[in-house]
Amino acid sequence: MAERVVVTGLGIVSALGAGVDATFRSLINGESGVGDVVHLDTAHDEFPVGEVAMSNQEMAQLLGVGYPSDGLRTVLLGIMAAREAVASAGLTADDVGRSAFISGTTVGGMDNTERHFSDAYDSGAESGSSPELAYNDCGCSTRLIAEATGDFLMMTTTSTACSSAANAIILGANMIKAGVVDIAVVGGSEALTRFHLNGFNTLMILDRERCRPFDRDRTGINLGEGAAYIVLESERSAKSRGADVLAALTGYANSCDAFHQTASSENGEGAYLAMCKAMDMAGLTPGDIDYVNAHGTGTPNNDATELAAMRRIWNDSLPCFSSTKAFTGHTTSASGSIEAVICVLSLIHDFMPENIGWVNPIAEGAVPVTGAAARRRVRNVINNSFGFGGNDSTLIFSK
Amino acid sequence: MAERCFVDSLAQISCQKPLCDEWFDTPCFYTDRYVRSVEPDVKGIISASEARRMSRILKRAVCTSVSALRASSVDMPDAVITGTGAGCMENSEKFLVDLGRFGEQCLKPTLFMQSTHNTISSLIAIMMKCHGYNNTYSHKGISFDSALFDAWLQIRSGMIGNALVGSHDEVTPFMELVMRRTHPDCRFVTEASVSAVLTRSRGENTVCEVEDVKLLHKPDISALADLFEEDRDRVLMLGVNGSESNDAPYMSLLDGLRYRPLVLRYRNLFGDCFSASALGFYASCRILERESVPAFMHLPGAEHVSAGPESVTLVNHSDGIDWSIVRLKRVASCGG
Incomplete structure (x- = not known):
């Protein structure tokens, strides 16, 4: 249990842009990614959101992925971040083959469910929309993200709402300390959906202005979307690969x-x-x-x-x-x-x-x-x- | 991993008589292709006013959790770890129906608040005021197996002394229709709720030992034979259900083995859903505890297990893609 766990790779996409460099630039320059809703199909344009500035089609094209991933925003965001993390850690196909992939999500493919649910429901699952409901559970998102990134040894999905990705990181770290794996690609992905935008709205905790955390007059959340993965590794494994250690x-x-x-x-x-x-x-x-x-x-x-x-x-x-x-x-x-x-x-x-x-x-x-x-x-x-x-x-x- | 991990207690709600083991001697076999869980009597477990506010999956989860804890030596678990493949479907579905019918106005907050997958694990913690580790896994047909893996890993590593592990899935009538179209390998669609208390130390009521839990993704099935060399003397409990596409990966595994194992099944009794493997775990633990195997758990035409097995290896796959291997051992023979 004494094995030190280090970080050797990072991948991220959010309203601040795609990639670690774009993210760092925005943070340093104080440039928020929160703005008007563009890609999410919602009546609630009064709420600012932190959307990733790409359509599903643009992301699918950029990543070279097809059906069903091209209609699943959580998956598209996840693939983008997971591939960056694996590349930045310099993991070879062999390294990935002995790694765990642990991903957190809650909405999964809910965006796709929203497009097809009413039609499928009203037809008693007889309509052509019904098969579209097969790809939308949390585990399916993880599978599609992982399989577009590499042939991992094992994978699973944490789903604890807004702490899902943190809990994925914790499982990965415990596995490395116990010697079950040397490397774990861990994190989470979540797209904006009508389901949770409206859900948060029923709780009356969405801010109509840009959110003001820790301000006396704060009134709520701006929902955002994105994905990020970090590569966790035993220090011994990182040393033997000659990988750069970014943090512990x-x-x-x-x-x-x-x-x-x-x-x-x-x-x-x-x-x-x-x-x-x-x-x-x-x-x-x-x-x-x-x-x-x-x-x-x-x-x-x-x-x-x-x-x-x-x-x-x-x-x-x-x-x-x-x-x-x-x-x-x-x-x-x-x-x-x-x-x-x-x-x-x-x-x-x-x-x-x-x-x-x-x-x-x-x-x-x-x-x-x-x-x-x-x-x-x-x-x-x-x-x-x-x-x-x-x-x-x-x-x-x-x- | 220096510690050991034991099953201290278990409870189930399924298409069999709930919160007991009547299925062992008087199983219910159904001709319907879709059967919902037999609802338990919640009296003495949940107050009437609380029960009214809970969806079915929440009631079942609370009932199996409370029952397992009452049967165990643990009052307050160090961890609550839950699996659920589809989460709180009833509430999610109602919210989606409302979203379709009424648009993005006048939606009900309670449906949303009780729609996330972690509602189940959180509710158990809230009811018990349990501030320990709390996590939820949602990964298709290995959701339970993932929760078990997490608990087993932390107990074996000495991070926690015990855990309440469960897996729960509800299948609404609409979901059943969708499953028929999208998962043709499902034969007998049911629901499942299982809770178990795992402990680091062996006690008077210990059911069996969890020796090993492995999760694998798209393993090379021919290479799996090596992994099963150590299981020569074990009974294999498989997730076969009579559907060719579901059973083929298990048959390939058996074909690749360098010995002829004794093989058991459970889905003919307990059916298919994302949490079905939790009932396979449940049944395997009971077989080890009772030192006997009900005749209906043998594969047709296969050799019967005569005496009580010393150990059971539970093999489960989800879509032939994600696999789990769980090794269980009888406590009488585990040498203290």
Whole structure:
């Protein structure tokens, strides 16, 4: 169990663009990807979203994939990010053949379901639309992403709403530590759908302006979409391949808030436990944490309780923290890995992304990172991901 | 991985009589091609007011979870890990129907809140106030196997002392129609809910030991024979269901073996759905515990297992693509 787990590859696509370089540029320049809805077929144009600026057709063409992947946005986004991660780690076909692929998603192919459901339902599954419903479960998305990326040894899918990708990363790390595999490509993918845009709208937690995480006057989420994967590897394997080590995954924990299906407890118990246990595993004290990439969705409930959990750990001397949701939108199941990539970039480039859109503190002293990309030495970062049902997970990346 | 992993208790809800093992001696065989689970009596497990707010899959999951925990030595699990291939279908389907009929207005928040796959695992944690590890796997027909793998890995590695592992799938009448068109290899479509408590230490009620759990993607079936060399003395429990396309990969596996194994089946009794393999696990554990094999679990024409088997290897594939191999062992013979 002593094997150190390191990160040797990154792949990402979000409203900030395709690829690690485009993502880094946008973060440094303070350029948000949140804007008017273009590709999602919805009546709700009043809500800004963090959409990936490509149609399904454009992505399918770019990736050279056909049916059924070309109609499944979660799959297209996933393939783009997974291929970049595998390439950036320099994995050969043999390496992929002994690797695990663990992907998180919740909506899966729901966008395709939406296009065909009513027709299939009204015809009692007799219409030609019915077979289209076969490709839309979460596991199918993972299979299609993985198979377009390489011949993996094994795969599975985590589905814990907005912490799905973080939990995929945790399983991959546990497998490497136990010696089940040396390499795991882990992360998540999630496209925007009418299903969850409307779902979040029924909960009345969508912001009609660009979201303002940790601001006193925040009113909710901008939904986003995207995918990101990181390549986790035992340090021994990375050394023997001569791979560049980008960061280490030194700590992680998953702790359930066990409070409510869609709200978090007032004192942020799940978030508090997840951060504490992750620091324990990493052998770090609160003072060792240089930056917290918060879950920070911009809802009144999430940000207040996440801050309450941080106060329980750091009291009045909060570490630098920010939410990058105003850059990407809330990419739900993919947010854990999208923000993991951002955290690794923060370690590589010694910078902390600003909490754009922030004006007034929630409480005295609760001031997130402001000013374009604060440059400062970053050694240990916390990445929080909290899902519906109180599925709270924390990852710690270190230099 | 220095620790061992034992099954401490189990509970099932299926097309057989729920929350008991009557199927072992008096199984129900159906002529219908689609049978929903026999609903359990929730009295004493869920209050009437709570039950009214829960969809069927949630009620079943709570019933099997509470039953398994009551039968175990564990009060508060270190982890709740759940598999579900399709998640909360009833609620998702209602939300989609409303979205189609009424457009993007006046939709019901409760349907959305209880539509995500992790609703099940979260609800169990919320009811028990369990702050431990909580995860949900949704990967086709190896959803249960993935949840079991996670629990087994963490127990064997010493990260947790025990776990409540379950897998739950509901099949609505519309889903059944879709499955008939899209998964012709399904024969007898059913629903499944299984919960098990796994522990690091062996106790008085230990059912059996989970020695190994492997997940594989598109394995070379001829190369699998090597993997099964160590199973020479074991009984194989296969996910065969009588459909040629479903059974062919299992038959290729058997053809490639360098010995003739004793083979059992469970889907003739428990049927097909994404969580079916959880019932195969359930049945295998009970066979080891009771040291006997019901006659209906033998493949037609195959050699019968005479005495209680020492060990069972559960082999499961999903679409011939994702595979799992689970090795179980009787505790009386595992040497303490």
